[in-house]
Amino acid sequence: MEFDEYVAARGQQLVRLGYVLSGDRYRAEDLTQEALMNAYRHWRRVRGMDDPHAYVRRALVNAHVSAARRSSSRETPRVLPASDHSEPDPALAVTEHDAMWRALIQLPLRERTVIVLRYYEDLDHASIAAVLGIKESTARATASRALAALRAAHDPAIVKGADDDHDRF
Template identity: 80%
Template sequence: MEFDEYVAVRGQQLVRLGYVLSGDHHRAEDLAQHALMNAYRHWRRVQGMDDPHAYVRRILVNAHISATRRGSSRETPVAVAASGHSEPDPASALAEHDAMWRALAALPPRERTVLILRYYEDLDHASIAAALGIKESTARATLHRALASLRAAHDPPVAKGTSSEHDRP
């Protein structure tokens, strides 16, 4: 197995081991990087071993033990001050963005076009109507339908007997 393949297969496993050992994600990445750098230097010899992963894992464990013996004299952890608000999870923002694009792509072409002209191109109803060759009232109604479809795709239906956020005072 070549070194690049090894890293692709076992790299995240080394980071997880480093995290379990150190309890810190950044320190875990440093431990994994240290182990991989040392293994890379001697990869021909490591590659020929019965279990190369055991050797690299041992490098990582030894690096962790050495760091704890030193007392981490080179780095001093600093407490992160509470900001009073939590940061939004970037993954949820990406999921919401993806869901919105899927909902937009599922709209009929005219509704999608009206939405894009209104909110991306920032055109008013009259300009949208002129661009599509339709009446202004048709442009408004189409925009209304498109927004209703997007809302329906974004907000799951509420089961009978339960209240939604919109029903609460």
């Protein structure tokens, strides 16, 4: 497969992965461009691999991790005030999606990356470990912590209930 064929076939998928990782469309395009430039420089070697896409995906993830480590400050989404409407909101699904997106973006870098690779890219723990250069058990533990944090963000009573149990003893 030639490089331009690869980009035509997988380019948009890479941009979507970059978006889910970074939460920013422009940053996603930059990450994709950086990963593709890296792949282009080494394309003779990359195209001979069993799975060239795995190489480019890892380059994109590494670019995201590197950029996040370099950044000196992080933007945090503004929390919207709670609505005092007594009737159900017809846009409940949208707001729940938005709340989950905000919780995902607030996860620590490695946890967010593991969750995206697991549930967006549908990679198993062994593949995630290979992409991130970590042990498979670390990938599983990180996914477990991240899912617990997302559950707690979705239902604050989970955390409150845990604190209440702790205060009783």
